[in-house]
Amino acid sequence: MTAETMAISPERRIIHPLWVRITHWINALAILVMIGSGWQIYNASPLFDFTFSRSYALGNWLGGALLWHFAAMWLLVINGLVYLILGFATGRFRRKLVPIRPSHVIADLKAALTFRLSHDDLSRYNAVQKLLYAGVIVVGIIVVLSGLSIWKPVQFQELTWLFGGYEVARYVHFFAMAAIVAFLVVHVVLALIVPKSVRAMITGR
Amino acid sequence: MRTRKAIPGVDPKLLIRDAASVMPDPARRRFLRGAASVGALALLTGCDIIDGDTAENALRVVSRFNDKVQAALFDPDKLAPTYSESDITRPFPFNAYYSLDEAPRIDPATYRLEISGLVDNRKPWTLEELYKLPEHSQITRHVCVEGWSAIGSWQGALLSDFLKRIGADTRAGYIFFRCAEGYTNTIDMATALHPQTQMSFKFDHQTLPRAYGFPMKIRMPTKLGFKQPKYVVAMEVTNENRGGYWSNQGYNWFSGL
Numbered sequence: 001m002t003a004e005t006m007a008i009s010p011e012r013r014i015i016h017p018l019w020v021r022i023t024h025w026i027n028a029l030a031i032l033v034m035i036g037s038g039w040q041i042y043n044a045s046p047l048f049d050f051t052f053s054r055s056y057a058l059g060n061w062l063g064g065a066l067l068w069h070f071a072a073m074w075l076l077v078i079n080g081l082v083y084l085i086l087g088f089a090t091g092r093f094r095r096k097l098v099p100i101r102p103s104h105v106i107a108d109l110k111a112a113l114t115f116r117l118s119h120d121d122l123s124r125y126n127a128v129q130k131l132l133y134a135g136v137i138v139v140g141i142i143v144v145l146s147g148l149s150i151w152k153p154v155q156f157q158e159l160t161w162l163f164g165g166y167e168v169a170r171y172v173h174f175f176a177m178a179a180i181v182a183f184l185v186v187h188v189v190l191a192l193i194v195p196k197s198v199r200a201m202i203t204g205r
Numbered sequence: 206m207r208t209r210k211a212i213p214g215v216d217p218k219l220l221i222r223d224a225a226s227v228m229p230d231p232a233r234r235r236f237l238r239g240a241a242s243v244g245a246l247a248l249l250t251g252c253d254i255i256d257g258d259t260a261e262n263a264l265r266v267v268s269r270f271n272d273k274v275q276a277a278l279f280d281p282d283k284l285a286p287t288y289s290e291s292d293i294t295r296p297f298p299f300n301a302y303y304s305l306d307e308a309p310r311i312d313p314a315t316y317r318l319e320i321s322g323l324v325d326n327r328k329p330w331t332l333e334e335l336y337k338l339p340e341h342s343q344i345t346r347h348v349c350v351e352g353w354s355a356i357g358s359w360q361g362a363l364l365s366d367f368l369k370r371i372g373a374d375t376r377a378g379y380i381f382f383r384c385a386e387g388y389t390n391t392i393d394m395a396t397a398l399h400p401q402t403q404m405s406f407k408f409d410h411q412t413l414p415r416a417y418g419f420p421m422k423i424r425m426p427t428k429l430g431f432k433q434p435k436y437v438v439a440m441e442v443t444n445e446n447r448g449g450y451w452s453n454q455g456y457n458w459f460s461g462l
Contacts, residue, residue, distance in 0.1 A: 067264035067267070155280060
């Protein structure tokens with residue numbers, strides 16, 4: 001088969017395989033529940049001089065929020081593990097997310113900010129996308145590990161120690177959440193600007 | 206979930222409107238309004254499912270599963286990290302579901318620790334007798350379910366030693382505690398036998414102040430703060446998990462650290 005026929009075969013036109021789409025939307029649900037309930041838990045003992053509005057917090061009260069948080073964690077972690085394993089095993093991470101060159105990131109960022117970045121080929125990520133998608137995977141791992149370290153600071157004390165102890169790990173968990181929220185804002189805004197990217201994450205094409 | 210069979214070539218919305226069009230006028234209005242409020246109701250119950258009792262009951266099933274996971278994760282030999290004198294949080298916070306004014310005042314002269322359940326010797330213990338037990342000391346982190354933590358220094362008898370002394374059946378599943386202010390709590394036997402689980406009679410080498418649970422608190426550095434009974438007046442060795450003040454309200458029962 002030549003490169004040209006490869007390009008038009010149906011398999012090639014699938015931008016996101018089914019496993020990516022399923023894990024993406026399960027993750028979307030899980031992370032929203034984790035963030036909403038996390039905000040309610042934060043409000044019980046705020047780290048900073050502010051609390052989250054109760055209209056965005058999930059669970060009504062601390063006990064309710066904890067129930068949500070420690071139920072959705074299973075969804076987040078199991079789904080996340082499936083995603084990571086398949087991402088590495090299928091070679092998708094290697095194909096799509098690397099290499100990330102700083103010069104490309106700067107060039108693509110400039111192009112994006114002047115609205116000259118091309119979205120013609122959704123199957124190829126530009127350097128800014130690669131950086132954000134790889135980055136949010138790393139932050140996702142940090143949010144789970146820092147969460148485990150404040151949930152089980154005795155049984156997983158070695159992990160808690162790695163995060164600088166219980167009190168520091170709380171801040172790590174908070175800032176990892178904040179980074180995910182920041183990613184989410186950019187991610188959702190850009191997806192709405194390029195609606196065909198949303199379609200691709202639903203239908204695969 | 207109920208599935209609705211679509212009739213090929215028929216739009217269900219148009220079908221409803223067509224059906225309504227053959228009805229007399231008032232009936233038609235009621236029908237359409239009814240359909241709208243069913244939708245509104247569905248939306249309302251949707252909110253209810255997210256923040257209401259229905260969801261909480263389902264989530265409590267997961268919470269009970271999490272109890273089992275935490276019991277499996279619990280390593281009976283793993284010690285909670287210990288700290289130095291200079292790490293102690295001063296003043297150590299008073300924290301309860303009542304104000305300090307309302308905290309129990311217990312007369313040390315008449316105090317008796319009641320013992321019941323699966324034990325050989327049910328004789329109640331006076332404070333004088335309890336104070337004679339070999340002393341164990343720890344400086345550990347108290348972690349509150351709210352998220353904050355504080356480092357404290359506690360001295361008292363090891364619960365595992367005490368259980369041995371009273372001839373407790375340590376194959377039983379739980380220890381149930383009753384406290385002077387009405388608080389109750391059940392803990393798992395594995396935690397009761399943990400080498401840092403202490404019947405604390407002192408805080409920072411001074412007689413346990415009323416704020417921290419005079420005359421006796423059960424200190425478990427392997428569990429969240431709300432699991433730790435203060436002003437303990439009765440202890441029962443049992444095979445029945447009777448929950449406790451906080452877990453009965455929806456907080457996770459095991460609440461291990």
